Amino acid sequence: MPAEVKNFDPYQFIDKKEARKMGRFTHYAFAAYANEALTQSGLQITPENSDRVGVLYRLWHWRF
Numbered sequence: 001m002p003a004e005v006k007n008f009d010p011y012q013f014i015d016k017k018e019a020r021k022m023g024r025f026t027h028y029a030f031a032a033y034a035n036e037a038l039t040q041s042g043l044q045i046t047p048e049n050s051d052r053v054g055v056l057y058r059l060w061h062w063r064f
Helices: 016-020 024-041
Strands: none
Touching: none
16 A cells, blocks of 8 residues: 655654665654654653664665
């Protein structure tokens, strides 16, 4: 089922320089992954800890 994602701004989740290296589908995946990780952790981002919070991600490309 095709769908359109309206008003999506990848720069809310990814640095502009890094975003240019990624495909659009990766922007969506990263945004969803970051949101889910923060939701499950229960971590509240505040001005006091915002410079110490991040999401580590790794994309694997398997070749046979």
